[in-house]
Amino acid sequence: MPTPNQKNTGDYQENEEFKTTYIASNWLPSALIAEEINTTVSDIRIQEYKHVISQNTQEMDLVNAELDKLSANFENLCEQYTPLIANDTDRRLLAEIRTDWDNYLSEGEKMIELSSQNKTQEAMAVMNSEHLTHFNDFTAKCQELMQFNKTGSDQANEQADIAYAFAQKTTLATLTALTIITILFAVYIVRGITKPVSEIDSGWLTRCAAWPANPPRLPKTRQTPYTR
DSSP: OOOGGGTTSHHHHHHHHHHHHHHHHHTHHHHHHHHHHHHHHHHHHHHHHHHHHOOSHHHHHHHHHHHHHHHHHHHHHHHHHGGGOOSHHHHHHHHHHHHHHHHHHHHHHHHHHHHHTTOHHHHHHHHTTHHHHHHHHHHHHHHHHHHHHHHHHHHHHHHHHHHHHHHHHHHHHHHHHHHHHHHHHHHHHHHHHHHHHHTSOHHHHHHHHHTTTSOOOOOOOOOOTTOO
């Protein structure tokens, strides 16, 4: 099996291509989306802080537009992730994240309402109390989803090594079997040609070899009027 120490060999390069294809089609998309989900949640938290410290309606409107965009992006990411779910654990994590998302948005709306009324202290109190606790729980769940995909990618990497080694062994066994069959077939052909030759009358060949000292006697033919 190729190892990292074989970086300059053709076998290692083929194995790396095999693993890259395998992981890219199975784990890479979901891992990237999981990271984007986590990043989006953090970006929403930043925008919420911006809303609280905004000094006028125009600034708040810009923040609200960005929050709407991030919220739509979060939903879109979850929809993209759903077809890539690998097992029940993966499905459970995504379901919990979506539930935490709904709860977090509900609390965020209360904070945004206070901030819009310029009740900055009350809004900041919400940000730094239960809303912060829920944010930490929320991001922890997102990071758990990221770790799940990282672990799955590592396992896929190991499985790809095993699959590649098995493919190599299978190919070698097939080539060996074909070589043996080819040799046996060649022996069969050679024997098929030489056997009839060995069955020719050995006495006749011996007399031919002694020619002209002991010329073989040909069968006498019946005389005809044309024979003298």
